[in-house]
Amino acid sequence: ETGVTQTPRHLVMGMTNKKSLKCEQHLGHNAMYWYKQSAKKPLELMFVYSLEERVENNSVPSRFSPECPNSSHLFLHLHTLQPEDSALYLCASSQLTDRHYEQYFGPGTRLTVT
Amino acid sequence: AQSVAQPEDQVNVAEGNPLTVKCTYSVSGNPYLFWYVQYPNRGLQFLLKYITGDNLVKGSYGFEAEFNKSQTSFHLKKPSALVSDSALYFCAVRDIFGDDKIIFGKGTRLHILP
Numbered sequence: 417e418t419g420v421t422q423t424p425r426h427l428v429m430g431m432t433n434k435k436s437l438k439c440e441q442h443l444g445h446n447a448m449y450w451y452k453q454s455a456k457k458p459l460e461l462m463f464v465y466s467l468e469e470r471v472e473n474n475s476v477p478s479r480f481s482p483e484c485p486n487s488s489h490l491f492l493h494l495h496t497l498q499p500e501d502s503a504l505y506l507c508a509s510s511q512l513t514d515r516h517y518e519q520y521f522g523p524g525t526r527l528t529v530t
Numbered sequence: 531a532q533s534v535a536q537p538e539d540q541v542n543v544a545e546g547n548p549l550t551v552k553c554t555y556s557v558s559g560n561p562y563l564f565w566y567v568q569y570p571n572r573g574l575q576f577l578l579k580y581i582t583g584d585n586l587v588k589g590s591y592g593f594e595a596e597f598n599k600s601q602t603s604f605h606l607k608k609p610s611a612l613v614s615d616s617a618l619y620f621c622a623v624r625d626i627f628g629d630d631k632i633i634f635g636k637g638t639r640l641h642i643l644p
Binding site: 456457458472516518520521522526 | 562
């Protein structure tokens, strides 16, 4: 699990705040992902970056803005969130050229929007 | 479109007994299949995968899974459950020739009773 790190681990923010989640992978992978995990719901894929280009955006509201400055780092910028955005946000990485390659997940950031 | 079903929200098993966590899938072509485990306050951790070849796949912590093409199933099994196996288990599928998306099931919570 130390191959993918996420900071902060916990975040409480008001609806008018701006904050960022950070993910870093030390595995030499070329793809990174953001997922949202809410209670009693399937894991929701939010964004996929392959070779630092965004290749997937699953109808995510614009109050979530991803950034991938290089293949090792991924950010999720948050602004004017809603209480229903409270969830566990998971980052993952994989080697996208190998389609059978599993994803490696970080520990997640537990976000609470008040 | 690909999909994954985990029909049980929760499975209870006595320690020492065999356990099974069910998963069925739907893809237009051939599947790559994965099992992940999530312990409290942690990210998902890869357990095992089916790519091709032997239908019985062995993974971490004594877990195994059997690929059954006719029943489109990939059930997770362990011969003797441990209390430490209590966690949330996710099945996932990727179509070999589809897009790069991995689809996760909604998860099954496994309780091992001492």
